[in-house]
Amino acid sequence: EAQVTQNPRYLITVTGKKLTVTCSQNMNHEYMSWYRQDPGLGLRQIYYSMNVEVTDKGDVPEGYKVSRKEKRNFPLILESPSPNQTSLYFCASSFRGAGELFFGEGSRLTVL
């Protein structure tokens, strides 16, 4: 089954404790992206990757890091989480970035 898988789905952590949200897709998509969704603000892009070893900042990259060492994986790293990073995070992929985005189920992160 074609899918984008994110882990963990739910996480409560404390300020400053490094965490990684994993994302994996099995569709051989070149393009992958991370979004955060906050009430009233919609989906905002954090980082995206056009292919392996090619990543770029989205609209709200501060406080986040990513890497794309393999085509299927695109982890999101919060080196020192802060409460303003409490949000619902979505990973998404598409064949080339111009097409239909396939979203993971989301990861709800709470930073205390």
Add this chain to the structure above:
Amino acid sequence: GQNIDQPTEMTATEGAIVQINCTYQTSGFNGLFWYQQHAGEAPTFLSYNVLDGLEEKGRFSSFLSRSKGYSYLLLKELQMKDSASYLCAVYYYKLSFGAGTTVTVRA
């Protein structure tokens, strides 16, 4: 930059028609997407317009006017399961989303 506007909320009755408008002012344009997102779930693709005109897909239709920076999503024969948020997104080298319109369908 990208500026995408859509109404925050709409309410309609089961069996009725609802039209969700989306206006955009963007630095460029390569296409417009509509996504549906049920509460607590991931967005799913509904439609894609790249040329002016109406695209129909079952009960859902999407219209685009590039000269006016305007699109709408038309939901016909509303069903309770259509209660969801509908996200307008403009593609120009990347996808930029509006804040979404929450549609509530009442019996």
